[in-house]
Amino acid sequence: MSIDLLVQALLNGFGLAMVYVLVALGLTLIFSILEIINFAHGEFYMLGGYVTYYAYALFGLNYFATLGLAILTVGLAGVVAERLIFHDLRGKALNAFIVSLGLLWVMQAGAQLAFGVLDKPVPSAFSGIVRVLGLVISVERLVVTLSAIVLIVALYLFLRLSRPGRAMRAVAQDADAAALQGVNIEAVAALGFGVGCALAGGAGGLLAPVFAVSPAMGALPVVKAFIIIIVGGMGSLPGAVLGGLLLGGVEGLGALFMGSAAVNILGFLMVIAVLLVRPRGLVGGA
Amino acid sequence: MLELTDLRVHYGNVAAVDGVSVTVEEGEIVAIIGPNGAGKTSTLRALSGLVRASGGRVVFRGVDISRWRPHRIVALGLSHAPEGRRLFPQMTVIENLRMGAYRRRDGLAIERSLAEVLERFPRLAERRRQLAGTLSGGEQQMLTIGRALMSDPTMLVLDEPSFGLAPLIVREIRTIVESINRDRKVAVLLVEQNARMALAVAARAYVMETGRIVLSGPAAALRESPHVKAAYLGG
Numbered sequence: 232m233s234i235d236l237l238v239q240a241l242l243n244g245f246g247l248a249m250v251y252v253l254v255a256l257g258l259t260l261i262f263s264i265l266e267i268i269n270f271a272h273g274e275f276y277m278l279g280g281y282v283t284y285y286a287y288a289l290f291g292l293n294y295f296a297t298l299g300l301a302i303l304t305v306g307l308a309g310v311v312a313e314r315l316i317f318h319d320l321r322g323k324a325l326n327a328f329i330v331s332l333g334l335l336w337v338m339q340a341g342a343q344l345a346f347g348v349l350d351k352p353v354p355s356a357f358s359g360i361v362r363v364l365g366l367v368i369s370v371e372r373l374v375v376t377l378s379a380i381v382l383i384v385a386l387y388l389f390l391r392l393s394r395p396g397r398a399m400r401a402v403a404q405d406a407d408a409a410a411l412q413g414v415n416i417e418a419v420a421a422l423g424f425g426v427g428c429a430l431a432g433g434a435g436g437l438l439a440p441v442f443a444v445s446p447a448m449g450a451l452p453v454v455k456a457f458i459i460i461i462v463g464g465m466g467s468l469p470g471a472v473l474g475g476l477l478l479g480g481v482e483g484l485g486a487l488f489m490g491s492a493a494v495n496i497l498g499f500l501m502v503i504a505v506l507l508v509r510p511r512g513l514v515g516g517a
Numbered sequence: 518m519l520e521l522t523d524l525r526v527h528y529g530n531v532a533a534v535d536g537v538s539v540t541v542e543e544g545e546i547v548a549i550i551g552p553n554g555a556g557k558t559s560t561l562r563a564l565s566g567l568v569r570a571s572g573g574r575v576v577f578r579g580v581d582i583s584r585w586r587p588h589r590i591v592a593l594g595l596s597h598a599p600e601g602r603r604l605f606p607q608m609t610v611i612e613n614l615r616m617g618a619y620r621r622r623d624g625l626a627i628e629r630s631l632a633e634v635l636e637r638f639p640r641l642a643e644r645r646r647q648l649a650g651t652l653s654g655g656e657q658q659m660l661t662i663g664r665a666l667m668s669d670p671t672m673l674v675l676d677e678p679s680f681g682l683a684p685l686i687v688r689e690i691r692t693i694v695e696s697i698n699r700d701r702k703v704a705v706l707l708v709e710q711n712a713r714m715a716l717a718v719a720a721r722a723y724v725m726e727t728g729r730i731v732l733s734g735p736a737a738a739l740r741e742s743p744h745v746k747a748a749y750l751g752g
Contacts, residue, residue, distance in 0.1 A: 397612075405605060405606075408605065410567060412591065413587075415588045416588070
Protein backbone atom coordinates (compact mmCIF):
# COMPACT_ATOMS: atom_id res chain seq x y z
CA MET A 232 0.00 0.00 0.00
CA SER A 233 1.39 3.38 -0.91
CA ILE A 234 2.00 6.21 1.55
CA ASP A 235 -0.26 8.41 -0.57
CA LEU A 236 -3.17 6.11 0.04
CA LEU A 237 -2.57 6.11 3.79
CA VAL A 238 -2.31 9.89 3.97
CA GLN A 239 -5.42 10.20 1.82
CA ALA A 240 -7.32 7.87 4.16
CA LEU A 241 -6.18 9.78 7.24
CA LEU A 242 -7.22 13.10 5.70
CA ASN A 243 -10.65 11.70 4.87
CA GLY A 244 -11.05 10.57 8.46
CA PHE A 245 -9.83 13.82 10.04
CA GLY A 246 -12.12 15.92 7.87
CA LEU A 247 -15.39 14.78 9.36
CA ALA A 248 -13.85 14.12 12.77
CA MET A 249 -13.08 17.83 13.17
CA VAL A 250 -16.80 18.56 12.85
CA TYR A 251 -17.59 15.92 15.46
CA VAL A 252 -14.98 17.57 17.68
CA LEU A 253 -17.14 20.72 17.54
CA VAL A 254 -20.11 18.71 18.80
CA ALA A 255 -17.93 17.12 21.50
CA LEU A 256 -16.47 20.48 22.57
CA GLY A 257 -19.98 21.85 23.03
CA LEU A 258 -20.99 18.89 25.18
CA THR A 259 -17.78 19.17 27.17
CA LEU A 260 -18.15 22.90 27.71
CA ILE A 261 -21.69 22.44 29.02
CA PHE A 262 -20.59 19.52 31.18
CA SER A 263 -17.69 21.42 32.70
CA ILE A 264 -19.77 24.50 33.54
CA LEU A 265 -23.13 23.00 34.54
CA GLU A 266 -21.92 19.51 35.53
CA ILE A 267 -24.69 17.99 33.45
CA ILE A 268 -24.75 15.95 30.27
CA ASN A 269 -27.17 17.31 27.73
CA PHE A 270 -28.54 14.30 25.88
CA ALA A 271 -30.50 16.63 23.60
CA HIS A 272 -27.23 18.07 22.26
CA GLY A 273 -27.74 16.33 18.91
CA GLU A 274 -31.06 18.08 18.55
CA PHE A 275 -29.33 21.44 18.64
CA TYR A 276 -27.08 20.09 15.88
CA MET A 277 -30.28 19.17 14.02
CA LEU A 278 -31.59 22.73 14.45
CA GLY A 279 -28.39 23.98 12.85
CA GLY A 280 -29.09 21.66 9.92
CA TYR A 281 -32.60 23.03 9.45
CA VAL A 282 -31.46 26.66 9.69
CA THR A 283 -29.04 25.81 6.88
CA TYR A 284 -31.71 24.09 4.83
CA TYR A 285 -34.13 27.01 5.03
CA ALA A 286 -31.63 29.87 4.82
CA TYR A 287 -29.22 28.41 2.29
CA ALA A 288 -31.04 25.75 0.25
CA LEU A 289 -34.45 27.46 0.10
CA PHE A 290 -33.78 31.15 0.66
CA GLY A 291 -30.43 31.22 -1.12
CA LEU A 292 -28.41 33.00 1.55
CA ASN A 293 -24.61 32.92 1.20
CA TYR A 294 -23.05 29.70 2.60
CA PHE A 295 -20.89 31.36 5.25
CA ALA A 296 -23.58 33.83 6.25
CA THR A 297 -25.84 30.82 6.70
CA LEU A 298 -23.25 29.16 8.88
CA GLY A 299 -23.07 32.28 11.05
CA LEU A 300 -26.86 32.38 11.20
CA ALA A 301 -27.01 28.72 12.27
CA ILE A 302 -24.46 29.34 15.01
CA LEU A 303 -26.30 32.41 16.26
CA THR A 304 -29.81 30.93 16.10
CA VAL A 305 -28.88 27.68 17.79
CA GLY A 306 -26.79 29.54 20.38
CA LEU A 307 -29.83 31.64 21.25
CA ALA A 308 -31.98 28.51 21.39
CA GLY A 309 -29.42 27.11 23.84
CA VAL A 310 -29.60 30.18 26.08
CA VAL A 311 -33.39 29.94 26.07
CA ALA A 312 -33.26 26.21 26.89
CA GLU A 313 -30.87 26.89 29.78
CA ARG A 314 -33.05 29.64 31.21
CA LEU A 315 -36.30 27.71 30.84
CA ILE A 316 -35.21 24.14 31.53
CA PHE A 317 -31.69 23.62 32.83
CA HIS A 318 -30.90 26.58 35.10
CA ASP A 319 -32.18 24.85 38.24
CA LEU A 320 -30.40 21.63 37.33
CA ARG A 321 -26.80 22.81 37.62
CA GLY A 322 -24.90 20.02 39.36
CA LYS A 323 -27.91 17.71 39.38
CA ALA A 324 -26.68 15.20 36.83
CA LEU A 325 -29.47 12.65 37.22
CA ASN A 326 -32.33 15.15 36.98
CA ALA A 327 -30.65 16.75 33.99
CA PHE A 328 -30.22 13.34 32.36
CA ILE A 329 -33.97 12.68 32.52
CA VAL A 330 -34.95 16.20 31.54
CA SER A 331 -32.57 16.31 28.59
CA LEU A 332 -33.81 12.94 27.33
CA GLY A 333 -37.30 14.43 27.46
CA LEU A 334 -36.10 17.49 25.58
CA LEU A 335 -34.54 15.19 22.96
CA TRP A 336 -37.92 13.58 22.22
CA VAL A 337 -39.77 16.89 22.29
CA MET A 338 -37.34 18.48 19.85
CA GLN A 339 -37.32 15.49 17.50
CA ALA A 340 -41.12 15.24 17.48
CA GLY A 341 -41.32 19.02 17.15
CA ALA A 342 -39.03 18.87 14.13
CA GLN A 343 -41.17 16.13 12.57
CA LEU A 344 -44.25 18.30 13.04
CA ALA A 345 -42.66 21.51 11.86
CA PHE A 346 -40.38 20.29 9.08
CA GLY A 347 -41.82 16.89 8.10
CA VAL A 348 -40.32 13.44 8.49
CA LEU A 349 -38.62 13.22 5.10
CA ASP A 350 -34.93 13.93 4.52
CA LYS A 351 -34.28 17.35 3.05
CA PRO A 352 -31.32 17.53 0.71
CA VAL A 353 -29.02 20.54 0.92
CA PRO A 354 -26.96 21.14 -2.23
CA SER A 355 -23.20 21.42 -1.94
CA ALA A 356 -21.89 24.92 -1.85
CA PHE A 357 -18.62 23.92 -3.42
CA SER A 358 -17.86 21.44 -6.14
CA GLY A 359 -14.70 20.03 -7.65
CA ILE A 360 -11.50 18.75 -6.17
CA VAL A 361 -8.05 20.06 -5.46
CA ARG A 362 -4.87 18.05 -5.92
CA VAL A 363 -2.10 18.67 -3.43
CA LEU A 364 1.08 16.57 -3.63
CA GLY A 365 -0.77 13.77 -5.33
CA LEU A 366 -3.62 13.85 -2.81
CA VAL A 367 -7.17 14.33 -3.96
CA ILE A 368 -9.35 16.44 -1.70
CA SER A 369 -12.89 17.52 -2.41
CA VAL A 370 -13.27 21.26 -2.06
CA GLU A 371 -16.44 20.81 -0.07
CA ARG A 372 -14.75 18.59 2.51
CA LEU A 373 -11.84 21.00 2.65
CA VAL A 374 -14.12 23.96 3.38
CA VAL A 375 -16.06 21.96 5.98
CA THR A 376 -12.90 20.82 7.76
CA LEU A 377 -11.20 24.22 7.70
CA SER A 378 -14.38 25.90 8.96
CA ALA A 379 -14.53 23.42 11.84
CA ILE A 380 -10.89 24.11 12.68
CA VAL A 381 -11.50 27.87 12.57
CA LEU A 382 -14.40 27.43 15.00
CA ILE A 383 -12.28 25.28 17.33
CA VAL A 384 -9.53 27.92 17.35
CA ALA A 385 -12.14 30.64 17.90
CA LEU A 386 -13.48 28.75 20.91
CA TYR A 387 -9.97 28.36 22.28
CA LEU A 388 -9.25 32.07 21.92
CA PHE A 389 -12.63 32.97 23.43
CA LEU A 390 -11.97 30.83 26.51
CA ARG A 391 -8.37 32.01 26.78
CA LEU A 392 -8.63 35.72 26.17
CA SER A 393 -12.15 37.05 26.67
CA ARG A 394 -13.62 38.05 30.00
CA PRO A 395 -16.64 35.72 29.77
CA GLY A 396 -14.30 32.95 28.59
CA ARG A 397 -12.14 33.44 31.65
CA ALA A 398 -15.25 33.31 33.82
CA MET A 399 -16.28 30.03 32.18
CA ARG A 400 -12.90 28.46 32.90
CA ALA A 401 -13.10 29.67 36.50
CA VAL A 402 -16.61 28.24 36.96
CA ALA A 403 -15.51 24.94 35.43
CA GLN A 404 -12.63 24.71 37.91
CA ASP A 405 -14.52 25.83 41.02
CA ALA A 406 -17.97 27.40 40.78
CA ASP A 407 -18.17 28.65 44.38
CA ALA A 408 -14.72 30.19 44.18
CA ALA A 409 -15.68 31.88 40.90
CA ALA A 410 -18.81 33.32 42.51
CA LEU A 411 -16.68 34.72 45.34
CA GLN A 412 -14.51 36.55 42.78
CA GLY A 413 -17.60 38.25 41.44
CA VAL A 414 -18.57 35.95 38.59
CA ASN A 415 -22.32 35.85 37.98
CA ILE A 416 -22.71 32.08 37.86
CA GLU A 417 -26.20 32.08 36.40
CA ALA A 418 -25.20 34.34 33.54
CA VAL A 419 -22.10 32.26 32.82
CA ALA A 420 -24.14 29.04 32.87
CA ALA A 421 -26.64 30.45 30.38
CA LEU A 422 -23.89 31.79 28.13
CA GLY A 423 -21.88 28.56 28.39
CA PHE A 424 -24.90 26.48 27.48
CA GLY A 425 -25.56 28.83 24.58
CA VAL A 426 -21.96 28.64 23.29
CA GLY A 427 -22.02 24.84 23.62
CA CYS A 428 -25.23 24.64 21.60
CA ALA A 429 -23.91 27.18 19.09
CA LEU A 430 -20.99 24.84 18.36
CA ALA A 431 -23.45 22.01 17.75
CA GLY A 432 -25.48 24.30 15.51
CA GLY A 433 -22.37 25.22 13.54
CA ALA A 434 -21.53 21.53 13.13
CA GLY A 435 -25.06 20.84 11.92
CA GLY A 436 -24.75 23.65 9.42
CA LEU A 437 -21.40 22.35 8.17
CA LEU A 438 -22.62 18.80 7.66
CA ALA A 439 -26.05 19.68 6.24
CA PRO A 440 -24.76 19.62 2.64
CA VAL A 441 -22.67 16.49 3.32
CA PHE A 442 -25.53 14.42 4.71
CA ALA A 443 -29.20 15.27 4.37
CA VAL A 444 -31.20 17.16 6.98
CA SER A 445 -33.76 15.14 8.97
CA PRO A 446 -35.35 15.21 12.44
CA ALA A 447 -33.21 12.27 13.59
CA MET A 448 -29.91 13.55 12.15
CA GLY A 449 -28.57 14.40 15.60
CA ALA A 450 -28.07 10.82 16.70
CA LEU A 451 -24.92 9.99 14.73
CA PRO A 452 -22.79 13.06 15.60
CA VAL A 453 -23.69 12.76 19.27
CA VAL A 454 -22.58 9.15 19.35
CA LYS A 455 -19.31 10.21 17.72
CA ALA A 456 -19.01 13.08 20.19
CA PHE A 457 -19.45 10.74 23.13
CA ILE A 458 -16.75 8.46 21.74
CA ILE A 459 -14.45 11.46 21.40
CA ILE A 460 -15.22 12.66 24.93
CA ILE A 461 -14.74 9.27 26.56
CA VAL A 462 -11.49 8.66 24.72
CA GLY A 463 -10.15 12.16 25.38
CA GLY A 464 -11.36 12.43 28.96
CA MET A 465 -14.61 13.83 30.31
CA GLY A 466 -14.55 17.59 30.75
CA SER A 467 -11.23 18.16 28.99
CA LEU A 468 -11.25 20.45 25.96
CA PRO A 469 -7.75 19.44 24.73
CA GLY A 470 -8.85 15.85 25.33
CA ALA A 471 -11.80 16.36 22.99
CA VAL A 472 -9.49 17.56 20.23
CA LEU A 473 -7.11 14.65 20.78
CA GLY A 474 -10.01 12.18 20.90
CA GLY A 475 -11.32 13.63 17.65
CA LEU A 476 -7.97 13.25 15.91
CA LEU A 477 -7.74 9.63 17.08
CA LEU A 478 -11.28 8.81 16.00
CA GLY A 479 -10.67 10.44 12.63
CA GLY A 480 -7.43 8.54 12.16
CA VAL A 481 -8.92 5.19 13.14
CA GLU A 482 -12.01 5.62 11.01
CA GLY A 483 -10.02 6.94 8.08
CA LEU A 484 -7.62 4.02 8.09
CA GLY A 485 -10.45 1.58 8.81
CA ALA A 486 -12.25 2.73 5.68
CA LEU A 487 -9.39 1.27 3.64
CA PHE A 488 -10.21 -2.20 4.89
CA MET A 489 -13.92 -2.33 5.57
CA GLY A 490 -17.25 -0.83 4.59
CA SER A 491 -18.42 2.45 6.08
CA ALA A 492 -21.02 0.73 8.29
CA ALA A 493 -18.37 -1.54 9.77
CA VAL A 494 -16.07 1.44 10.36
CA ASN A 495 -18.52 2.71 12.98
CA ILE A 496 -17.59 -0.27 15.13
CA LEU A 497 -13.99 0.93 15.34
CA GLY A 498 -14.90 3.94 17.43
CA PHE A 499 -16.55 1.75 20.02
CA LEU A 500 -13.61 -0.66 20.03
CA MET A 501 -11.38 2.34 20.67
CA VAL A 502 -13.60 3.39 23.60
CA ILE A 503 -13.34 -0.09 25.11
CA ALA A 504 -9.59 -0.16 24.63
CA VAL A 505 -9.10 3.26 26.24
CA LEU A 506 -11.42 2.48 29.14
CA LEU A 507 -9.51 -0.74 29.84
CA VAL A 508 -6.14 0.96 29.90
CA ARG A 509 -7.03 4.43 31.19
CA PRO A 510 -10.61 4.70 32.47
CA ARG A 511 -10.54 8.47 32.95
CA GLY A 512 -9.65 9.03 29.29
CA LEU A 513 -6.38 10.12 27.76
CA VAL A 514 -6.32 13.68 29.09
CA GLY A 515 -8.90 13.35 31.89
CA GLY A 516 -7.80 14.51 35.32
CA ALA A 517 -10.05 13.24 38.08
CA MET B 518 -19.58 47.91 58.93
CA LEU B 519 -20.91 44.34 59.06
CA GLU B 520 -23.86 43.29 61.13
CA LEU B 521 -25.26 39.78 61.30
CA THR B 522 -28.54 39.66 63.19
CA ASP B 523 -30.10 36.39 64.31
CA LEU B 524 -28.69 34.63 61.23
CA ARG B 525 -30.01 31.13 60.55
CA VAL B 526 -28.89 28.55 57.98
CA HIS B 527 -30.66 25.25 57.51
CA TYR B 528 -29.63 22.24 55.45
CA GLY B 529 -32.92 20.40 55.09
CA ASN B 530 -34.32 20.27 58.62
CA VAL B 531 -30.94 20.58 60.29
CA ALA B 532 -29.98 24.00 61.63
CA ALA B 533 -26.28 24.60 60.97
CA VAL B 534 -26.48 28.21 62.12
CA ASP B 535 -29.14 28.84 64.73
CA GLY B 536 -29.53 32.54 65.44
CA VAL B 537 -26.08 34.09 65.25
CA SER B 538 -25.44 37.79 65.76
CA VAL B 539 -22.01 39.19 65.02
CA THR B 540 -20.79 42.71 64.34
CA VAL B 541 -17.54 43.94 62.84
CA GLU B 542 -16.66 47.63 63.02
CA GLU B 543 -14.64 49.52 60.43
CA GLY B 544 -10.95 48.60 60.48
CA GLU B 545 -11.45 45.97 63.17
CA ILE B 546 -10.18 42.37 63.31
CA VAL B 547 -12.83 40.07 64.73
CA ALA B 548 -12.49 36.31 65.17
CA ILE B 549 -15.02 33.53 65.39
CA ILE B 550 -13.54 30.46 67.02
CA GLY B 551 -15.13 27.12 67.71
CA PRO B 552 -14.85 23.44 67.00
CA ASN B 553 -15.31 21.67 63.69
CA GLY B 554 -19.00 21.55 62.72
CA ALA B 555 -20.03 24.51 64.89
CA GLY B 556 -21.46 26.33 61.86
CA LYS B 557 -18.65 28.86 61.38
CA THR B 558 -18.20 28.15 57.68
CA SER B 559 -21.96 28.10 57.10
CA THR B 560 -22.15 31.54 58.71
CA LEU B 561 -19.56 32.85 56.27
CA ARG B 562 -21.20 31.16 53.28
CA ALA B 563 -24.47 32.85 54.20
CA LEU B 564 -22.94 36.28 54.57
CA SER B 565 -21.19 36.13 51.20
CA GLY B 566 -24.29 34.75 49.47
CA LEU B 567 -23.11 31.20 48.68
CA VAL B 568 -26.03 29.79 50.69
CA ARG B 569 -29.36 31.45 51.28
CA ALA B 570 -29.94 32.21 54.97
CA SER B 571 -33.19 30.76 56.26
CA GLY B 572 -33.61 33.62 58.71
CA GLY B 573 -32.04 36.77 60.06
CA ARG B 574 -30.31 39.69 58.36
CA VAL B 575 -26.91 40.53 56.95
CA VAL B 576 -26.21 44.24 56.72
CA PHE B 577 -22.95 45.38 55.12
CA ARG B 578 -22.06 49.08 54.81
CA GLY B 579 -25.65 49.92 55.69
CA VAL B 580 -27.12 47.75 52.92
CA ASP B 581 -29.24 44.68 53.62
CA ILE B 582 -27.47 42.02 51.52
CA SER B 583 -29.34 39.02 52.99
CA ARG B 584 -30.87 38.08 49.66
CA TRP B 585 -28.01 39.15 47.38
CA ARG B 586 -26.10 36.73 45.19
CA PRO B 587 -22.32 36.45 45.71
CA HIS B 588 -21.11 38.43 42.70
CA ARG B 589 -22.94 41.57 43.86
CA ILE B 590 -21.65 41.23 47.41
CA VAL B 591 -18.03 41.14 46.18
CA ALA B 592 -18.70 44.27 44.17
CA LEU B 593 -19.86 46.01 47.37
CA GLY B 594 -16.42 45.41 48.91
CA LEU B 595 -16.73 42.20 50.90
CA SER B 596 -14.12 39.65 49.89
CA HIS B 597 -14.28 36.05 51.11
CA ALA B 598 -11.22 33.76 51.10
CA PRO B 599 -13.00 30.44 51.54
CA GLU B 600 -12.21 27.35 53.56
CA GLY B 601 -9.94 24.92 51.74
CA ARG B 602 -8.38 27.72 49.63
CA ARG B 603 -10.50 26.94 46.58
CA LEU B 604 -8.04 28.23 44.02
CA PHE B 605 -8.41 27.69 40.29
CA PRO B 606 -5.92 24.82 40.04
CA GLN B 607 -5.51 24.94 36.25
CA MET B 608 -4.76 28.66 36.23
CA THR B 609 -1.41 30.24 36.99
CA VAL B 610 -0.73 32.33 40.07
CA ILE B 611 -1.17 35.50 38.03
CA GLU B 612 -4.40 34.28 36.43
CA ASN B 613 -5.79 33.44 39.87
CA LEU B 614 -4.93 36.91 41.10
CA ARG B 615 -6.52 38.51 38.04
CA MET B 616 -9.69 36.50 38.67
CA GLY B 617 -9.80 38.22 42.05
CA ALA B 618 -10.20 41.52 40.22
CA TYR B 619 -12.95 40.14 37.98
CA ARG B 620 -15.52 42.81 38.89
CA ARG B 621 -13.12 45.69 38.47
CA ARG B 622 -12.82 47.58 35.18
CA ASP B 623 -10.12 50.07 36.17
CA GLY B 624 -7.17 48.53 34.32
CA LEU B 625 -4.42 50.73 35.80
CA ALA B 626 -5.63 50.33 39.36
CA ILE B 627 -5.81 46.55 38.85
CA GLU B 628 -2.15 46.54 37.78
CA ARG B 629 -1.31 48.57 40.89
CA SER B 630 -3.15 46.07 43.10
CA LEU B 631 -1.36 43.21 41.38
CA ALA B 632 2.05 44.81 41.99
CA GLU B 633 1.08 45.46 45.60
CA VAL B 634 0.00 41.84 46.20
CA LEU B 635 3.15 40.47 44.58
CA GLU B 636 5.21 42.78 46.78
CA ARG B 637 3.36 41.61 49.87
CA PHE B 638 3.81 37.95 48.88
CA PRO B 639 7.30 37.60 47.34
CA ARG B 640 6.84 33.81 47.17
CA LEU B 641 3.90 34.31 44.80
CA ALA B 642 5.98 36.66 42.67
CA GLU B 643 8.60 33.93 42.29
CA ARG B 644 5.96 31.45 41.22
CA ARG B 645 3.82 33.75 39.11
CA ARG B 646 3.76 31.48 36.03
CA GLN B 647 3.20 28.28 38.02
CA LEU B 648 -0.21 26.56 38.08
CA ALA B 649 -1.97 27.13 41.40
CA GLY B 650 -2.55 23.40 41.81
CA THR B 651 1.20 22.81 42.05
CA LEU B 652 1.86 25.23 44.93
CA SER B 653 2.58 24.16 48.50
CA GLY B 654 -0.12 24.51 51.17
CA GLY B 655 1.31 27.74 52.56
CA GLU B 656 1.72 29.26 49.11
CA GLN B 657 -1.84 28.29 48.22
CA GLN B 658 -3.10 30.04 51.35
CA MET B 659 -1.13 33.15 50.47
CA LEU B 660 -2.55 33.06 46.96
CA THR B 661 -6.06 32.73 48.40
CA ILE B 662 -5.52 35.83 50.53
CA GLY B 663 -3.81 37.66 47.69
CA ARG B 664 -6.69 36.84 45.34
CA ALA B 665 -9.17 38.10 47.92
CA LEU B 666 -7.23 41.39 48.11
CA MET B 667 -7.41 41.86 44.34
CA SER B 668 -11.05 42.96 44.56
CA ASP B 669 -9.84 45.96 46.60
CA PRO B 670 -12.15 45.09 49.48
CA THR B 671 -13.14 47.13 52.52
CA MET B 672 -13.66 43.91 54.42
CA LEU B 673 -11.86 40.60 54.23
CA VAL B 674 -13.42 37.34 55.40
CA LEU B 675 -10.88 34.58 56.07
CA ASP B 676 -12.03 31.02 56.68
CA GLU B 677 -9.43 28.84 58.44
CA PRO B 678 -6.33 30.41 56.88
CA SER B 679 -4.08 28.41 59.24
CA PHE B 680 -5.64 25.04 58.48
CA GLY B 681 -3.09 22.30 57.78
CA LEU B 682 -0.09 24.65 57.85
CA ALA B 683 3.17 24.32 59.78
CA PRO B 684 3.50 26.62 62.85
CA LEU B 685 6.09 28.77 61.10
CA ILE B 686 3.77 29.40 58.16
CA VAL B 687 0.85 30.07 60.52
CA ARG B 688 2.91 32.81 62.15
CA GLU B 689 3.69 34.24 58.70
CA ILE B 690 -0.01 34.24 57.77
CA ARG B 691 -0.78 35.96 61.07
CA THR B 692 1.74 38.72 60.34
CA ILE B 693 0.28 39.16 56.87
CA VAL B 694 -3.28 39.48 58.20
CA GLU B 695 -2.13 42.07 60.72
CA SER B 696 -0.23 44.07 58.10
CA ILE B 697 -3.15 44.03 55.66
CA ASN B 698 -5.42 45.32 58.39
CA ARG B 699 -2.92 48.00 59.38
CA ASP B 700 -1.81 49.24 55.93
CA ARG B 701 -5.09 49.09 54.08
CA LYS B 702 -7.55 49.71 56.93
CA VAL B 703 -9.35 46.56 55.83
CA ALA B 704 -11.71 45.08 58.42
CA VAL B 705 -11.11 41.36 58.91
CA LEU B 706 -13.50 38.65 60.01
CA LEU B 707 -11.35 35.65 60.83
CA VAL B 708 -12.78 32.19 61.38
CA GLU B 709 -10.40 29.74 63.01
CA GLN B 710 -10.15 26.46 64.80
CA ASN B 711 -6.70 27.61 65.84
CA ALA B 712 -7.97 29.67 68.80
CA ARG B 713 -4.50 30.62 70.01
CA MET B 714 -3.66 32.29 66.71
CA ALA B 715 -7.12 33.87 66.31
CA LEU B 716 -7.19 35.37 69.82
CA ALA B 717 -3.69 36.75 69.31
CA VAL B 718 -4.65 38.62 66.13
CA ALA B 719 -8.20 39.73 66.85
CA ALA B 720 -9.37 42.62 69.01
CA ARG B 721 -12.69 40.94 69.71
CA ALA B 722 -13.88 37.38 69.31
CA TYR B 723 -16.93 35.18 69.37
CA VAL B 724 -17.02 31.54 70.46
CA MET B 725 -19.40 29.47 68.36
CA GLU B 726 -20.65 26.01 69.32
CA THR B 727 -23.43 23.93 67.69
CA GLY B 728 -24.76 26.81 65.63
CA ARG B 729 -24.87 29.45 68.38
CA ILE B 730 -22.60 32.10 69.88
CA VAL B 731 -21.88 30.94 73.41
CA LEU B 732 -19.33 33.56 74.44
CA SER B 733 -18.10 36.88 73.11
CA GLY B 734 -15.94 39.77 74.16
CA PRO B 735 -12.46 41.32 73.86
CA ALA B 736 -9.90 38.72 72.80
CA ALA B 737 -7.82 39.40 75.92
CA ALA B 738 -10.79 38.59 78.15
CA LEU B 739 -11.62 35.43 76.20
CA ARG B 740 -8.04 34.23 76.56
CA GLU B 741 -8.62 34.28 80.33
CA SER B 742 -12.06 32.64 80.21
CA PRO B 743 -12.05 29.23 81.93
CA HIS B 744 -14.28 27.75 79.20
CA VAL B 745 -12.05 28.99 76.38
CA LYS B 746 -8.93 27.90 78.22
CA ALA B 747 -10.26 24.41 78.84
CA ALA B 748 -11.86 23.83 75.44
CA TYR B 749 -9.62 25.73 73.01
CA LEU B 750 -6.29 26.66 74.51
CA GLY B 751 -5.41 23.31 76.04
CA GLY B 752 -5.93 24.20 79.75
